[in-house]
Amino acid sequence: MALIYFPDLRLNAELSGPDRAPPVVLLHSLGTNLRLWDGVVARLPGHRILRLDMRGHGASDAPPAPYAMGALIHDVERVMAQAGMREAVVVGLSIGGMIAQGLAVKRLDLVRGMVLSNTAARIGIASQWQARIEAVRAGGLEAIADATLERWFGRGWRDLPELPQMRAMLLATPPEGWMGAAAAIAGTDFYTPTAGLTLPTLAIAGTRDGATPPDLVRETAGLILGSRFRLIRGAGHLPMVEQPDAYTDALRDFLESIGHV
Numbered sequence: 001m002a003l004i005y006f007p008d009l010r011l012n013a014e015l016s017g018p019d020r021a022p023p024v025v026l027l028h029s030l031g032t033n034l035r036l037w038d039g040v041v042a043r044l045p046g047h048r049i050l051r052l053d054m055r056g057h058g059a060s061d062a063p064p065a066p067y068a069m070g071a072l073i074h075d076v077e078r079v080m081a082q083a084g085m086r087e088a089v090v091v092g093l094s095i096g097g098m099i100a101q102g103l104a105v106k107r108l109d110l111v112r113g114m115v116l117s118n119t120a121a122r123i124g125i126a127s128q129w130q131a132r133i134e135a136v137r138a139g140g141l142e143a144i145a146d147a148t149l150e151r152w153f154g155r156g157w158r159d160l161p162e163l164p165q166m167r168a169m170l171l172a173t174p175p176e177g178w179m180g181a182a183a184a185i186a187g188t189d190f191y192t193p194t195a196g197l198t199l200p201t202l203a204i205a206g207t208r209d210g211a212t213p214p215d216l217v218r219e220t221a222g223l224i225l226g227s228r229f230r231l232i233r234g235a236g237h238l239p240m241v242e243q244p245d246a247y248t249d250a251l252r253d254f255l256e257s258i259g260h261v
């Protein structure tokens with residue numbers, strides 16, 4: 001798979017792993033792209049993995065902002081249909097985790113289990129997102145880059161080996177795409193629908209994450225009956241990049257625990 005042409009936009013997606021292996025879908029966060037998952041894909045060779053660039057990100061088209069959360073959910077639904085994938089474990093990071101929650105509520109037939117990574121039923125407050133959107137409209141991604149990277153990685157962020165790569169990924173995001181997806185986060189509150197979900201769920205948080213701190217992630221995990229919570233010490237908002245071994249171990253344990261192997 002590469003660019004998939006839909007009537008209204010093109011979405012970039014990649015499929016890897018054996019054809020008939022248990023399916024996994026990877027959904028990235030705001031201001032990143034599907035390359036975020038390279039370390040995980042390399043460490044999970046036994047699964048059929050679908051990952052996509054959210055609209056406005058990576059090599060997908062960037063239609064004018066704002067985007068509705070429903071549109072982002074529909075994008076995943078239709079890319080999964082193209083890939084012939086159902087009953088997948090959907091792993092979503094931050095906004096990707098919001099999309100996973102919305103997809104499970106709308107299409108439980110597509111979602112066998114969820115990994116809600118560094119995410120919540122609601123992230124931040126609308127006025128805060130609006131201020132960031134205005135900053136990006138005026139000055140591009142550069143205007144919010146330092147503050148964002150500090151929230152992602154916590155104290156000592158300037159010295160992290162991953163910093164140049166992640167700053168480049170953030171700055172490569174089309175401003176229209178970032179603003180569009182940020183508006184979707186600002187408009188989303190999944191507390192009630194997520195509290196109605198009963199499916200195998202693992203929530204993952206990082207102790208240094210200032211964007212979606214552990215308590216926020218734990219609160220959302222607590223909405224879902226029987227969910228599990230895993231804290232990755234020393235990791236921030238992007239644990240799959242910062243600690244790919246620990247992150248993939250958590251994922252693998254979860255997949256094995258639900259027999260998705």
Ligand SMILES: O=C(O)CCC(=O)CC(=O)O
Nearest residue numbers: 029030094095148151211
């Ligand atoms: O960019 C930030 O600092 C926060 C991002 C966020 O919470 C949503 C996301 O990463 O998808």
